[in-house]
């Protein structure tokens with residue numbers, strides 16, 4: 525099992541290119557199932573999650589070709605014919621979003637059998653809203669031995685679906701199914717995360733009819749077939765926010781390029797309040813911080829977009845561990861997303877967690893220690909803390925981090941961080 529070793533104390537100076545968004549790329553990849561024409565995704569991140577999903581798509585007969593293009597990394601998906609509509613547990617358990625192949629398989633072929641999903645263990649994470657949406661569109665669904673079997677022999681039909689609360693995955697899943705349904709689907713209380721807009725715009729480029737982009741009501745008029753398209757994956761706002769926080773933690777000046785500052789204003793507003801200098805640029809932002817000046821503690825509450833992203837909560841908590849004063853961090857999206865708190869405490873952080881709230885009392889400094897990554901974003905919070913911890917911090921279970929951060933050691937290392945990967949034996953996780 526690989527681990528990451530960090531020697532804290534170096535300032536960060538330089539430039540970090542932001543990759544394409546994992547949480548968009550994996551939904552765009554699922555869209556390739558909907559057409560027999562080639563779908564070319566550019567600005568593609570190369571991550572464990574995109575690799576897993578690529579394997580799953582190949583299992584259905586989708587040709588997946590990774591290559592370097594004019595715009596950097598790209599992947600061509602082509603499914604002239606689907607040879608299977610079965611998604612086995614071993615591939616789906618690795619990442620939650622692989623469950624989103626169910627709707628497209630059903631929409632294209634009228635049947636699919638997909639394992640219930642895995643993903644980060646940050647809460648119970650049921651898929652009831654996904655299944656309710658597909659049922660409303662006419663799918664017959666059975667749950668058996670950990671698998672969802674769905675059929676819609678006459679095709680899916682448009683429906684009016686009002687989600688009881690906002691779900692990113694269920695909105696995307698319903699959207700992916702509705703584009704080929706017979707008639708009009710209206711999704712109310714739809715999620716508005718930028719990755720949904722990215723998916724909708726790509727589907728439109730493939731010939732789908734979708735109105736209400738970036739609002740909480742999406743109206744989709746089904747079409748009988750979709751064509752191929754070339755689509756550039758939106759920048760990863762979570763990766764961008766994470767490196768902004770890393771730079772703020774370590775101090776120095778880092779320019780984030782190939783990103784979009786407008787997607788993370790809920791984070792950067794709080795960083796500015798804490799005393800970090802943020803300068804938006806045409807393709808990202810510059811983060812400046814004088815490490816001899818202590819930051820001020822600031823509160824944060826996770827919310828649906830455009831609120832403060834739950835996927836940045838752990839990394840923000842890391843920044844607050846050494847800020848002056850007390851920061852109250854409220855997690856409203858997932859019921860079990862503070863597993864990084866005891867790990868940060870190993871480095872000397874003073875954090876009390878009670879139900880959905882963490883109180884972080886800033887300490888003067890952290891000390892390196894062995895810590896364990898518990899989930900994807902938690903892993904990054906430990907790396908961020910390690911950047912200032914005195915001595916050596918070793919982060920174990922790095923496979924979590926590899927799901928969502930591309931070439932992390934290289935990107936931070938290029939700015940002067942002392943971050944190395946120690947190769948371990950491959951393990952089954």
Ligand SMILES: CC(=O)N[C@H]1[C@@H](OP(=O)(O)OP(=O)(O)OC[C@H]2O[C@@H](n3ccc(=O)[nH]c3=O)[C@H](O)[C@@H]2O)O[C@H](CO)[C@@H](O)[C@@H]1O
Nearest residue numbers: 547621649650651652653654691692693694834835857858
């Ligand atoms: C691959 C991907 O894009 N993952 C993101 C996606 O996850 P994901 O799509 O899983 O998140 P959701 O927005 O669906 O989850 C929000 C809440 O709804 C609950 N829920 C969801 C579906 C359902 O059928 N029933 C139900 O109860 C979940 O348990 C959670 O408490 O959005 C989250 C919220 O921004 C992010 O943290 C994840 O990084």
Ligand SMILES: C=C(OP(=O)(O)O)C(=O)O
Nearest residue numbers: 620621643644835900901
């Ligand atoms: C929670 C995440 O991923 P997943 O939904 O795939 O578990 C994430 O990207 O932070």
